[in-house]
Amino acid sequence: MSRPRLLVSGPWARGQVLAIKGRDARRLTRVLRLGKGDLISIFDGQGVEGGARILELRGWAEVKVEVLWVERAQAESPLKIHLVQGLPKWPKMEVVAQKVTELGVEEVCGLLARRSVPWSGEGEKWRRLERIMEEASRQCGRANVPKLSGPWKLEEFLRYQRGKPGARLLLWEGERTNSLKAALEAWKIPPEQVWLAVGPEGGFDEEEVKIMNQEGYTPVSMGPRILRTETASMAVVAIAQYLWGDMGGRASGMP
Secondary structure, rough: OOOEEOOOOOOOOOOOOEEEEEEHHHHHHOOOOOOOOOOOEEEEEEOOEEHHHHHHHHOOOOOEEEEEEEEOOOOOOEEEEEEEEEEHHHHHHHHHHHHHHOOOOOOOEEEEOOOOOOOOOOOHHHHHHHHHHHHHHHHHHOOOOOEEEEEEEEHHHHHOOOOOOOEEEEEEEOOOOOEEHHHHHHHOOOOOOEEEEEEEOOOOOHHHHHHHHHOOOOEEEEEEEEOOHHHHHHHHHHHHHHHHHHOOOOOOOOO
């Protein structure tokens, strides 16, 4: 049985005593029923992980642990993927946030596209997305939690990403000549970063595609079938990870 993993804000060092409180303390004591001397795994969300031993339990409110070891994580892809997600209806965004975290993205940029459906309670839902990504990182063994940025209007997002390095691809069902496969294979040396833009339900409109193309995004087709936005996001991230990242055997630091 694998050890429980918790996100614990760093930095921390070997021998340091940490106080775990709130819902994580309740999870250790009430749900997992751990006690003094039991071992857990911890990560800081910034690429560092470690092991710790429970020293003391103060009811359900606080658990004190001693850090036993610390190391840089090995579960991060050498490819930094920025998913530019045209915001879909709320339940679909939850699925996207969870699954692309498992697939190893570096960042999810929420884009308020023209065909995006406005959310109610936007602030609380954005915080919930952050928690979903934290939980997905914990479960899949990552020590990094992807950055969640936005929600951006198109002009705001383009200013944000302007000047940042990386390949830029935009999935568009209206593209008739350039395929995703051809665009990926055109890169003889794998890039270190890639920006992948996926539209909301209904996709990007032609004006948005034109504007993003002027900013360096290459419109590409994923084939004859029109995919749901959440399907397209997961598929394109997985394909990029397979070809340029660690799903195809490319280890960190390798060309």
